[in-house]
Amino acid sequence: MQDLEGLYKLVLERKNNPKKGSYTDYLFTKGLDKILKKVGEESTEVVVASKNPDRNELIYETADLLYHLMVLLVEQGVSYDEIKKELAEREGLMSKTKDRPEIKDL
Numbered sequence: 001m002q003d004l005e006g007l008y009k010l011v012l013e014r015k016n017n018p019k020k021g022s023y024t025d026y027l028f029t030k031g032l033d034k035i036l037k038k039v040g041e042e043s044t045e046v047v048v049a050s051k052n053p054d055r056n057e058l059i060y061e062t063a064d065l066l067y068h069l070m071v072l073l074v075e076q077g078v079s080y081d082e083i084k085k086e087l088a089e090r091e092g093l094m095s096k097t098k099d100r101p102e103i104k105d106l
């Protein structure tokens with residue numbers, strides 16, 4: 001089963017040990033501009049899919065977007081742990097705001 005961290009690791013493995021003919025290798029070979037174009041396209045497809053009554057479409061497009069985001073993070077040298085740390089810090093911040101109604105209402 002593939003979770004997001006597992007997917008990140010697989011993409012990182014492709015970066016460190018390129019596998020000829022793989023789609024991930026194709027993206028890394030094309031470079032940052034191509035990866036950014038894909039992230040943009042897939043983001044738009046998530047938006048469009050959200051307006052579609054077929055929820056499977058949204059699931060499919062979200063998986064595409066998450067994959068391309070993982071490729072972008074690896075390309076830019078951002079580790080998965082850095083994202084986890086950022087999310088964990090926000091979790092701490094959010095739980096503090098629960099005790100402060102003046103912030104919660106912002």
Ligand SMILES: N=c1c2ncn([C@@H]3O[C@H](COP(=O)(O)OP(=O)(O)OP(=O)(O)O)[C@@H](O)[C@H]3O)c2ncn1[C@@H]1O[C@H](COP(=O)(O)O)[C@@H](O)[C@H]1O
Binds near residue numbers: 010019024
């Ligand atoms: N999760 C994905 C994943 N999601 C989407 N895609 C690819 O992303 C592409 C998106 O489709 P599009 O029609 O938008 O793009 P395209 O026309 O094929 O390609 P472009 O010319 O636009 O670049 C498809 O070719 C999909 O195969 C993915 N390719 C790989 N993975 C994962 O990455 C792993 C390694 O893949 P490879 O590097 O290909 O071995 C796989 O085992 C998967 O777990």
